[in-house]
Amino acid sequence: MSEMTKPVKTRFAPSPTGFQHIGGMRTAFYAWLLARHYGGKFILRIEDTDQERKVPGAIRFILEELKWFGVDIDEGPSREELRAIGEDYPDAPNLSSPHGPYIQSLRKARYQEVANQLIKLGVAYRCDCTHEMLERERLEQMARREVPGYSGYCRTRDVPADKPHVVRFKMPYKQEIALQDALRGKVVFESASLKDPVLLKSDGLPLYHLAVVCDDHDMGVSHVLRGTEWLPTAPLHWLLYQALGWEPPVFCHLPVVLGSDGKKLSKRHGATSSDIFRKEGYLPEALFNYVVLVGWAPGQGSNQEVFTREDLIKQFTLEGINLSSGLFDYNKLIWMNGLYVRQLPIEEFISRCESFLTQAGLPGADATFRAIAPHIQERVKILTEVPDMVSFLYKEAIDREIDSMLQKGIDASKAKEMLSVGRGALQNLPDFSHSAIDAALRPLAEKFGVKPGPLFMVYRIAALGKKITPPLFESLEILGKDRALKRFSETEQLLG
């Protein structure tokens, strides 16, 4: 796209019908990034015109989710607006609301005003057809293998305003409608594919089509970023802008995000809501980075894929967005999360582990954990792995994968002897540091005629229980002499 000619203002406009899945969040990220890149504004608007589908608490969830990702909002529902629909909560942000309300159910009068304007303009009309009539019409059309849609029966009936009615848009019968999409260029539709759609429902609330056009205009939105599912109805929005004499925004229909099986992202794919990602131990900055990368790349020959937030703001433009839908690859996310985990300053790593530790029933970030933390940080990909890696330091009795120590010519009696000799070597150590432990145990390998690896595996299983652990000597040091020796002798007993 060429240069931005007007101030950039983008919006995220979710409907509060439950959790946002990660594909929807990506749309929010792109809109936010675009606004920040051009030094514009990012607004949040709640599209709750379907009163039946709204779920209590969903707005709070969206707000907290955006906050978790560090997506800050310039304009959005004020505290008062939240209160007006019963969705206020302690610590709710009181967003600046210069073109408010930013909650559609609070803008009813405005939509009715615009609907009336459209009727006066002759491009919309009242319709009182019943659901039954509509259904019968639809069935007949399908029987005749026609495209289903409203026939336009009420177009000329002049239904009085005091009768229950909807307001429909008078779709031109046979006309090409061309609209500009920022990513695809000119897209041409036949008007026949859209048949007199409803703009205002009989309950007086608008349908999406009326509400978006009206709000995006009223709120000064310059760029509409939304999923491709909106592309087929975009001509209607375009026509509405024309009828009203409003300048349309730049439309940008984003490809969808699919699950790893190529199907639309859903619960079946495991985590799809940011809430679940958080609980599973993903870092918001890693998730943000990864999600932005599904469908966007810096281009210009750049290979960069790890970005700080500032990098992203600096480099994000519409040109980098890809046209084809992308699969969400959990493998790559996990890899990237590991990368971010490793980059965390140690103190930060420790504090982020805290809640995962306590949730697993461990004491939390105590001295023991602080000691082992540097050794597990580089082995962790997602934070939920942490408790398992350190639990050997907290349990009184550990389970031991005995089979793993009995290998490469080491049978039970030999292992037992190794433990006994090793215990002797450690017993006299005045300084139970990892380097001293190393120095005491390493020479024993030669004595037993084995490589250090297999010998240390015996000690590893004995003291830590598992085949895969943090480094042995450091772990022993943190475990402490008494407990280390006790675990050695316990194992000797176990081996008969």
Next chain:
RNA sequence: GGCCCCAUCGUCUAGCGGUUAGGACGCUGGCCUCUCACGCCGGAAACAGGGGUUCGAGUCCCCUUGGGGUCACCA
């Protein structure tokens, strides 16, 4: 089915008429090494097919195929 969108390794992508088609994840061989992880070195792996345009097409055009979206008083 109608309409619309899309098409480079399994996945995310670089490429914007002339390249040994590059990178990343994953997979895999090796090194490092007390296990694992990290790190480093190497490998297998792609232009969906067919027509054009051009001296020359992954790059431009058309068709086919494949995938996706959408056809509500939901968004």
